[in-house]
Amino acid sequence: MAYATNTTIAALAERIRSAKRVLVTTHQKPDGDAMGSVLAVVRAARAVGVAAEGWLVGPCEGNLLSFAGDDPVVLVEPRNPTMPHGAFDLAVVVDTGAWAQLEILAPWLRAMAPNVVGLDHHARGDEVASERVVEVRRGSCTALLVDLVDALGVPLSHGGDARGRGSIAEALYLGLATDTGWFRFSNARAAEFALAARLVEAGVDKDAMYQLIEQSSSAARVKLQGCALSSLAFVRDGSIAVMRLTTADFEATGASIEEGSGIVNMPMEIALVRASVLAVEDAAAGVVKLSFRSKPAGPDGGFIDVNELAARFGGGGHVHAAGARLKGTLDEVVARVRAAVER
Ligand SMILES: [Mn+2]
Structure with missing residues (x-):
């Protein structure tokens, strides 16, 4: 039915x-x-x-x-x-x-x-x-x-x-x-x-x-957004944004891991950006958490399937929102992500 x-x-x-x-x-x-x-x-x-x-x-x-x-x-x-x-x-x-x-x-x-x-x-x-x-x-x-x-x-x-x-x-x-x-x-x-x-x-x-x-964020969260934005880099002619947050960023701002949620969406304000990736270092656990977001189909009907992208790193989720957890250092993981989206 x-x-x-x-x-x-x-x-x-x-x-x-x-x-x-x-x-x-x-x-x-x-x-x-x-x-x-x-x-x-x-x-x-x-x-x-x-x-x-x-x-x-x-x-x-x-x-x-x-x-x-x-x-x-x-x-x-x-x-x-x-x-x-x-x-x-x-x-x-x-x-x-x-x-x-x-x-x-x-x-x-x-x-x-x-x-x-x-x-x-x-x-x-x-x-x-x-x-x-x-x-x-x-x-x-x-x-x-x-x-x-x-x-x-x-x-x-x-x-x-x-x-x-x-x-x-x-x-x-x-x-x-x-x-x-x-x-x-x-x-x-x-x-x-x-x-x-x-x-x-x-x-x-x-x-x-x-x-x-x-309008109820903590100051720590807004400072953490600043850390993420200062790491902003682009892949594929500016269509994919990549940001990173280190354990030191969390210590310096006093923000909790939970307060990092949603930050991956910030680069979506940029007209050219079709997808955004945020890599968050969890040094204590020895892993890097990846968050992926993408915009709905544009006028040309095209969009980036981040569920498929996350799956390449053993993660998953939805077409426009997905995540993954990877072992390794932040530098290694970010390099792998950049290489994967470059293709
Ligand atoms: Mn609803």
């Missing part, structure tokens, strides 16, 4: 309303839209008197997790997973419909069929949910979920404190703002701006949210 809508929002609202205990989940490593989507469904279900819990498979950035507030959200550690226990009579899967993104909870969800429903805005997915609404034109999954909240008859301001924290509107805005790149991407259309207006009207503190999500 194609990954397409096979029911209505009204029918899904009725499934939630008539359930006793609902589990809401999303893809592993939740981003802003995944987190916002789970929180919006949990808050709306609880507002109509249905017990609901959010189950997230980490890792999950602390700033995102802080949006959960007092809501019942379980963070599953992939290395030591807790599985759902007790009697749930409905599972709602949001912002994904792909088994590959649900790995740890997949066996539990398979056992729950046919009591799994889905709401998503991605083009591809599997038979995870027996009943689902899939609308790829929505700028975020939360831009679809607002229809579910409306169908349940819950006001968007529900659950919020005086500053709008903890409301359904806040959860919807979290997904809408992050998935549209704060309304810069092409998926921010008239409907997304109209929804933003509704959410701000419902009490969302958009400036506080922007600061919490986009």
Whole structure:
């Protein structure tokens, strides 16, 4: 069966309303839209008197997790997973419909069929949910979920404190703002701006949210970005950026390894760059961690498959984001990467 809508929002609202205990989940490593989507469904279900819990498979950035507030959200550690226990009579899967993104909870969800429903805005997915609404034109999954909240008859301001924290509107805005790149991407259309207006009207503190999500780095992280950028080099006529971070860089800046995440994306600001590689030295473990990123297909339809590139170093991932770990010194590994992409 194609990954397409096979029911209505009204029918899904009725499934939630008539359930006793609902589990809401999303893809592993939740981003802003995944987190916002789970929180919006949990808050709306609880507002109509249905017990609901959010189950997230980490890792999950602390700033995102802080949006959960007092809501019942379980963070599953992939290395030591807790599985759902007790009697749930409905599972709602949001912002994904792909088994590959649900790995740890997949066996539990398979056992729950046919009591799994889905709401998503991605083009591809599997038979995870027996009943689902899939609308790829929505700028975020939360831009679809607002229809579910409306169908349940819950006001968007529900659950919020005086500053709008903890409301359904806040959860919807979290997904809408992050998935549209704060309304810069092409998926921010008239409907997304109209929804933003509704959410701000419902009490969302958009400036506080922007600061919490986009302006909350440590000074150490920004200094570490400086170290990486000062090592910036190019291969293949400037189309591939290569950066490196040494153990000494981490010591000098005081940044943790986790604070290095995302730095690989910085060279993507450069027009000519199609892919970026960051090599991070872990002297204690005697390995170098490689992160690969590439841009989606350009006007000519061409793109660099970094999954294939990472596979040459025993790693893997996705077409536009992948990683690998290699033994050796930083110089050796960077030389090998440069040689591999040169070809
Ligand atoms: Mn999304």
